[in-house]
Amino acid sequence: MPAECTVGESSVIMHGVYARAFYTSARCALLVVAATALADCSGGDPPYHPVATVDQVMDAIVIPSSQALFDAVVYENGVLVQSPKVDDDWFALQMHALAVAEAGNLLVMPPRAKDTGEWQTMSRALTDSAVKVAQAAEAKDIEGMLATGSEMYAACTSCHRKYLPTE
Numbered sequence: 449m450p451a452e453c454t455v456g457e458s459s460v461i462m463h464g465v466y467a468r469a470f471y472t473s474a475r476c477a478l479l480v481v482a483a484t485a486l487a488d489c490s491g492g493d494p495p496y497h498p499v500a501t502v503d504q505v506m507d508a509i510v511i512p513s514s515q516a517l518f519d520a521v522v523y524e525n526g527v528l529v530q531s532p533k534v535d536d537d538w539f540a541l542q543m544h545a546l547a548v549a550e551a552g553n554l555l556v557m558p559p560r561a562k563d564t565g566e567w568q569t570m571s572r573a574l575t576d577s578a579v580k581v582a583q584a585a586e587a588k589d590i591e592g593m594l595a596t597g598s599e600m601y602a603a604c605t606s607c608h609r610k611y612l613p614t615e
């Protein structure tokens with residue numbers, strides 16, 4: 449892994465009624481992931497090959513895609529100030545939601561899974577809630593984006609409450 453590839457400090461921005469978003473500035477133009485899983489491949493290798501750590505899955509997929517979703521619809525003092533406008537906007541949101549949904553599958557794969565119990569349930573909750581966001585985007589449903597987005601946000605925080613060392 450190149451030494452110059454560092455990730456900036458993350459902070460939490462709050463705006464709108466529901467939208468409470470994470471922001472992380474990644475300084476790498478290209479995220480290079482370390483192949484850490486090579487060592488423990490014994491017999492019966494699965495066809496997939498996990499390369500990113502949980503932190504890297506967050507930084508590469510979960511954070512940027514969920515950020516786009518949290519930012520998509522914004523109310524300020526009850527006034528809608530930000531919402532998707534054209535078909536391409538909605539399509540991009542649907543794809544971001546599908547990326548978060550699939551990230552839930554990446555989290556349950558060894559060696560990223562932290563246990564075989566709650567971690568799996570919480571990763572699944574991320575996938576299921578993100579699928580609902582994708583459906584809201586497909587339906588171009590502004591209020592649905594807020595409702596499903598806050599459900600997805602709850603999936604983030606419940607996992608962090610249990611598994612994030614600092615929270």
Ligand code: HEC
Pocket residue numbers: 455457458470471472502503506507510511514548555567570571574600601603604605607608611612613
């Ligand atoms: C199944 C558990 C789980 C879910 C769900 C989850 N996270 Fe995480 N997240 C973690 C863990 C564990 C870490 C800490 C990883 C580490 O430092 O090794 C983390 C770290 C982070 C960080 C700090 C990373 C950094 O580099 O500063 C952010 C921000 C973050 N997650 C955002 C999100 C968002 C947004 C969602 C929901 C859209 C989400 N996470 C869903 C487990 C989860």
